[in-house]
Amino acid sequence: MQGLKRTHLATELTTADVGEKVILMGWVNTRRDHGGLIFVDLRDRSGLVQLVFSPAVGGEAFVKAEKIRSEYVLAAVGEVRRRSDETINPKLKTGEIEVYVNELRVLNKAKTPPFYIEEDIDVDENIRLKYRYLDLRRPDMQRNLILRHKVTMAARDFLDSRGFLEIETPMLTKSTPEGARDYLVPSRVNPGKFYALPQSPQIFKQILMVAGMEKYFQVVRCFRDEDLRADRQPEFTQIDLEMSFVEVEDILGLMEEMIAFTFRKAAGITVETPFPRFTYREAMDRYGSDKPDLRFGMELKDFTGIAAGSDFKVFAAVAVSGGQVKGINAKGCAHFSRKEIDDLTQFVAIYGAKGLAYIVVTEDGLKSPILKFFKDEEIKVMLDKFEAEPGDLLFFVADQPSVVAAALGALRIELAKKKNLIDHDVYKFAWVVEFPLVEYDEEERRWVAIHHPFTSPVEQDIEFMEGDPGKVRARAYDMVLNGVELGGGSIRIHRRDIQEKMFSLLGLSPEEANEKFGFMLEAFEYGTPPHGGIAFGLDRMIMLMAKKDTIRDVIPFPKTQSATDLMTQAPSEVTQRQLRELHIKLDVAKAKK
RNA sequence: GGAGCUGUGGUGUAGAGGCCUAACAUGCCUGCCUGUCACGCAGGAGAUCGCGAGUUCGAAUCUCGUCAGCUCCGCCA
Numbered sequence: 001m002q003g004l005k006r007t008h009l010a011t012e013l014t015t016a017d018v019g020e021k022v023i024l025m026g027w028v029n030t031r032r033d034h035g036g037l038i039f040v041d042l043r044d045r046s047g048l049v050q051l052v053f054s055p056a057v058g059g060e061a062f063v064k065a066e067k068i069r070s071e072y073v074l075a076a077v078g079e080v081r082r083r084s085d086e087t088i089n090p091k092l093k094t095g096e097i098e099v100y101v102n103e104l105r106v107l108n109k110a111k112t113p114p115f116y117i118e119e120d121i122d123v124d125e126n127i128r129l130k131y132r133y134l135d136l137r138r139p140d141m142q143r144n145l146i147l148r149h150k151v152t153m154a155a156r157d158f159l160d161s162r163g164f165l166e167i168e169t170p171m172l173t174k175s176t177p178e179g180a181r182d183y184l185v186p187s188r189v190n191p192g193k194f195y196a197l198p199q200s201p202q203i204f205k206q207i208l209m210v211a212g213m214e215k216y217f218q219v220v221r222c223f224r225d226e227d228l229r230a231d232r233q234p235e236f237t238q239i240d241l242e243m244s245f246v247e248v249e250d251i252l253g254l255m256e257e258m259i260a261f262t263f264r265k266a267a268g269i270t271v272e273t274p275f276p277r278f279t280y281r282e283a284m285d286r287y288g289s290d291k292p293d294l295r296f297g298m299e300l301k302d303f304t305g306i307a308a309g310s311d312f313k314v315f316a317a318v319a320v321s322g323g324q325v326k327g328i329n330a331k332g333c334a335h336f337s338r339k340e341i342d343d344l345t346q347f348v349a350i351y352g353a354k355g356l357a358y359i360v361v362t363e364d365g366l367k368s369p370i371l372k373f374f375k376d377e378e379i380k381v382m383l384d385k386f387e388a389e390p391g392d393l394l395f396f397v398a399d400q401p402s403v404v405a406a407a408l409g410a411l412r413i414e415l416a417k418k419k420n421l422i423d424h425d426v427y428k429f430a431w432v433v434e435f436p437l438v439e440y441d442e443e444e445r446r447w448v449a450i451h452h453p454f455t456s457p458v459e460q461d462i463e464f465m466e467g468d469p470g471k472v473r474a475r476a477y478d479m480v481l482n483g484v485e486l487g488g489g490s491i492r493i494h495r496r497d498i499q500e501k502m503f504s505l506l507g508l509s510p511e512e513a514n515e516k517f518g519f520m521l522e523a524f525e526y527g528t529p530p531h532g533g534i535a536f537g538l539d540r541m542i543m544l545m546a547k548k549d550t551i552r553d554v555i556p557f558p559k560t561q562s563a564t565d566l567m568t569q570a571p572s573e574v575t576q577r578q579l580r581e582l583h584i585k586l587d588v589a590k591a592k593k
Numbered sequence: 594g595g596a597g598c599u600g601u602g603g604u605g606u607a608g609a610g611g612c613c614u615a616a617c618a619u620g621c622c623u624g625c626c627u628g629u630c631a632c633g634c635a636g637g638a639g640a641u642c643g644c645g646a647g648u649u650c651g652a653a654u655c656u657c658g659u660c661a662g663c664u665c666c667g668c669c670a
Contacts, residue, residue: 036626037627039630055627069621113604124600124662179670181668229664230663561663
C-alpha cells in the first residue's frame with residue numbers, strides 16, 4: 001500500500017465529508033468509461049461509493065483508470081464532493097457524494113471472475129462453491145456472515161449475563177454407540193485405535209455439571225457422518241448449554257428469553273414469549289409432525305372411528321387393525337385437476353402412503369370415488385369435522401399411524417406452499433414436550449433412545465421402563481420455529497440406577513455399558529447435581545433469520561451433498577507414508593479416477 | 594441404499610431427429626464517447642452441447658451407462 005492508510009470505508013462517507021481528503025481501499029465493482037471521464041464503483045465490506053476519474057483532477061490517475069478492470073484491488077486518494085442534483089443516485093447509500101481521485105494505486109490485478117459479484121445471482125452451485133471466495137464477496141453472503149457473527153455475539157452476551165461459562169470440550173474424543181455415525185480419526189501413537197469427532201459435547205457437558213461448573217455453554221462444532229440435506233451438513237455448529245439444579249420449566253423459560261434477546265439484538269426481529277407448547281402426541285395428532293409449522297392452519301382430522309364401521313374396505317381394514325384414517329381439508333382447492341391430485345398421490349407415496357382418497361366439495365354437492373361407501377350421516381360427520389365448505393378438497397390417508405402422520409404432515413406443508421399460505425415474514429415458535437423416551441427399531445430389533453441415552457424419563461413413567469417402554473415419556477423438549485427443529489434438550493438422568501436401567505432398556509449389557517460409559521457412570525457416583533440442558537442448531541437459526549432455503553448459504557465453506565468441498569477438493573487421497581504411520585491398510589475396490 | 598430434477602461459449606438461457614457452419618442476453622477484447630451508475634454506440638473473439646457407448650443415412654436432440662450438482666425418502670440419539 002506504499003505507505004497509504006485507509007481513512008474511511010466506502011459507505012462511511014456522507015455529505016458531511018464534502019471537501020475532505022480521503023483514502024479508500026477496495027475492489028472495482030463496475031467501471032463506466034466515458035472516454036473523457038471514468039466512473040468506478042468501489043466496493044468494500046461496507047458497500048459502494050462512486051469514484052470519478054477526470055484528466056482535470058488527476059491526469060496520471062485517469063490514465064491508470066483506463067486500464068483497471070472488475071475486481072482489481074485499488075487504493076484511491078481523492079476528495080469528497082457533493083454530486084450535482086441531477087446526478088444524485090438514490091439507489092446508493094452514498095449516492096449524494098462521489099470521490100474525485102487524484103492518486104490511484106492498483107494494489108492488485110484480478111482475473112475476470114466466472115460470475116458477477118452482485119446481489120441476486122443465478123449461478124450453478126458447483127461454480128459458487130468452487131470459487132467460494134468470490135461468492136462470499138457478494139453483499140448477500142457478507143450479510144449472512146455478519147448476521148451469524150451478531151447472533152453468536154448476542155447469545156454469548158446473554159449467557160454471560162446469566163452466569164454461564166464458555167468452556168471448551170475435546171474434538172478428539174471417544175466413539176460411543178447410539179446415535180449418528182461417527183467421523184473417526186486414527187491414532188498414530190496407539191496403533192489400531194481411533195478417536196471420534198464429537199456428535200455433540202453431550203457427555204462432557206454433563207461431566208462439567210458433575211465438576212460443579214453449574215452453568216456451561218459453548219458455540220461448538222459437531223460432526224455426524226450421515227447423508228446431507230438442505231439443512232444438514234456433516235459439520236455444523238451448536239449453541240450448546242447445560243445447567244445444574246434446574247427443572248424443565250427453568251430451561252424453557254430461560255431459552256425463550258435467550259432466543260427473544262438474540263433475535264431482537266441480531267436481526268431486529270420481535271419474538272413473543274412465552275411460546276405455545278404442544279406435547280409430542282398433540283403435535284403428531286394435529287400436524288402429523290414433531291416440528292409443526294404454525295404459520296398456517298389445515299390441521300389433520302381423525303376419522304378412524306367412522307372408517308372402522310364403514311363399507312369402504314380399504315379404510316375399514318386399516319382402522320380395525322390398529323391403523324388410522326385421517327384427513328386434511330385443502331381449503332379452496334376444489335378446482336384441482338385430476339393431474340394435480342395424481343401428483344399429490346405420488347407425493348404422499350414417498351412417505352409410504354398407498355393411496356390418497358379425496359372428496360371434492362362443490363356448490364352442487366360432493367364428487368368423489370369413495371362417496372358410495374359411506375352412509376349420509378357418516379359423510380355429514382366428516383364434513384362437519386372438516387368444517388367443509390363448497391370449494392374445498394378433502395384428502396384422506398389410511399395406514400399405520402407413523403405413515404399417516406408422515407404423509408399428511410408433508411401434504412399439509414405441500415398444500416400450504418402450493419396455495420401460498422405461508423407468510424415468510426412471521427416467526428412462529430413452539431415447544432414440543434414430552435417426547436417418548438424410546439422407540440422400537442424394527443431393523444435393529446431393539447429399543448433406541450429418541451433423544452439420547454442420558455435423557456431422564458418422566459418420574460411417574462419410570463415404572464413402565466421394563467414392561468411397556470414405548471409408553472414412557474421423556475423430560476425432553478424441542479424448540480421449533482416455522483416447521484424447523486431449532487434445538488432440543490432434556491433433563492438428564494443423574495442417578496446411576498436409572499442410567500443403568502436405561503442402558504439395559506437399550507440392550508446394552510452391563511459390561512458394554514461399562515466399557516463405553518464407565519467413566520460417566522463412575523462420575524455420577526460422586527455427587528451429581530440434577531441437571532439439564534439444550535443445544536440449538538446455529539446454522540438453521542441463521543438460515544431462518546436470513547430467509548434462506550439452505551444452511552449452505554450461512555456457512556462460509558459448506559460441503560456438497562456428497563460431503564465434498566469443491567474448493568479444496570477434500571476429502572482426498574493421502575500418501576502411503578501417512579497411511580503406514582497410522583497403521584492403516586486400504587481396502588478400496590478400485591481407486592476412482 | 595433408493596426416487597426425482599438439472600447439465601449447451603466465462604455466466605444465465607433457447608434449440609427436442611436434418612432448418613445447427615448451434616441462437617439470445619450478459620460478460621470478455623478493440624475502438625469511439627466528459628455525468629454515468631445494469632452508461633451508450635460500433636466491431637470482434639469465444640462452445641467438439643458433462644463424459645462414454647449405442648440406435649440411425651444423420652444425434653445437442655432418442656436409448657443405455659457413467660460423472661457432477663441439487664431436492665427428497667431411508668439415515669440423522
